[in-house]
Amino acid sequence: MFDNTHAHITTWVIGLILFIVAIVLHKSGKEKAMKVVQMILRVFYLLILATGITLFAKHSDFDPALYGVKFLFGVVVIAMMEMVLIRTKLGKKTGIFWAVLIIAFIATFYLGARLPLNWNWFA
Numbered sequence: 767m768f769d770n771t772h773a774h775i776t777t778w779v780i781g782l783i784l785f786i787v788a789i790v791l792h793k794s795g796k797e798k799a800m801k802v803v804q805m806i807l808r809v810f811y812l813l814i815l816a817t818g819i820t821l822f823a824k825h826s827d828f829d830p831a832l833y834g835v836k837f838l839f840g841v842v843v844i845a846m847m848e849m850v851l852i853r854t855k856l857g858k859k860t861g862i863f864w865a866v867l868i869i870a871f872i873a874t875f876y877l878g879a880r881l882p883l884n885w886n887w888f889a
């Protein structure tokens with residue numbers, strides 16, 4: 767968990783799936799089921815953070831600035847997932863939050879894959 771990113775990837779992939787499931791459940795009017803999925807998703811937010819912080823603590827010395835930006839964008843992705851779900855439930859506009867979510871996700875993914883552990887696609 768300290769030197770490879772498998773646990774981290776597992777947690778954010780499951781988080782992403784739960785987020786999509788919650789949206790689909792809302793669209794099909796299954797509010798109760800959506801609430802349960804959202805609760806599980808919140809546990810996964812914590813797991814994404816815990817695995818991310820663990821990697822950050824051990825490896826950020828390599829490039830503190832880039833790791834710092836990765837950390838920040840990762841937190842923004844989580845915050846936007848939560849905002850989109852809450853506002854969707856309240857029937858409020860979500861356009862800007864979707865936009866920030868997608869941009870932050872692409873940035874987080876790019877930085878993760880660029881940084882040196884495991885996936886190292888853009889180095």
Ligand code: HEM
Binds near residue numbers: 821
């Ligand atoms: C949903 C949000 C997130 C997504 C989609 C995401 C995505 C990724 C990806 C694609 C990688 C590269 C995996 C690899 O190289 O094998 C990665 C690595 C990493 N992530 Fe995240 N991440 C997220 C949240 C976070 C958070 C919140 C933190 C900090 C608390 C964080 C810290 C890290 C660190 C330190 C690495 C290791 C970078 C390396 O050296 O390769 N991530 N993440």
